[in-house]
Amino acid sequence: MPKTLMEYAEWLAHRDDLIWPTAPPRVPRKAIPSIKPLPNIKAVTWNVYGTLLRITDGDLLLLPAQEIRIQVALEKTIQEFNMWQSMTRKSGAPWQHLFAQYKEVMEEMQLTVPAKKGDIGQVSATKIWRKLISRLEQKQYEYDVDFYGDPDEYAEKIAFFFQSCLQGIAAMDKAAAVVKAVAEAGIVQGLLSDGQSFTLTQLLRAFQESTKLPPRGRLFSAGCVVLSYDVGVKKPSRTLFETAAEAFAQKGLDPSEILYVSNRWPDDLTIAKQTGFRTALFAGDKNSLQASAEQLLTSDLRPDRLLTELTQIRNLLEG
16 A cells, blocks of 8 residues: 555655755744733634744745755655656756756746636645656656555655755744644644645654644644645735635634734735734744834734744733
8 A cells, every 4th residue: 555645754754865954943033022812712823834844945945046955856856766767868967857847847837827816826846746757657657656656646755755855844942832732722723824735744744753743633623724735826815814714614713713823924914914813923933034023013914912932822822
């Protein structure tokens, strides 16, 4: 039976022949927290990258600007999945040929992603690799179906591997314990984030390194994990936030009863606030914080609260 993505990720973690990039250390930023209790909060939803996870670049990037990083990641991917024998032979390094195709497919998908006016389309990393695999299959490319699964499952595993070579991931300080505590308190909990099909696997694996977690269904409420790849649009698209509001409405919750926590402002928390969510800015990591103090002071859409430690969320939920 093919490995699930989580099983595959754990299998990779136990190999000693792979070297992964490391996540940047957390760098605290001087700020005065605002942690007065918020009344009538019945649910919490989180941004993932930069809030619950530390990540290279501070956010998930399918194509970083530094070409050397892309080169290393593609070279590892070509070798890991034995792609070279089925690639078109041209002058130049194999990674350069694959890079050109990767960019071409990504740009094509960006142009065809359906999105409402004002929204920004989100390309699926898995679909990019699925298209690239289909091209390799024209050259008699084969892989271990019993291990990797069908072509879509295989593409998802390649996307996970490639992204792991591009960006280091680690849990934000106390994030796993905080998310677990919120779930154990019986509070409805979800995610509202730019992300890919492997995002939840990255999150849970990072959390498991420090904390024993309950089953996923007890950690995050069914239907309340809203990620951009699944919706087809990314922040600051209003459709993403409206989709999250609709998901919580299925639980009988109004946006005013939901606290959204993120490190990003204004292209994230401001849209959440306009949608009706209560908001908290996580300003505890200088590497990932996307907010201007000057703008925060003058904006009518500034966050309701400011956290310098994720553990401070318990103060907000005492209202």
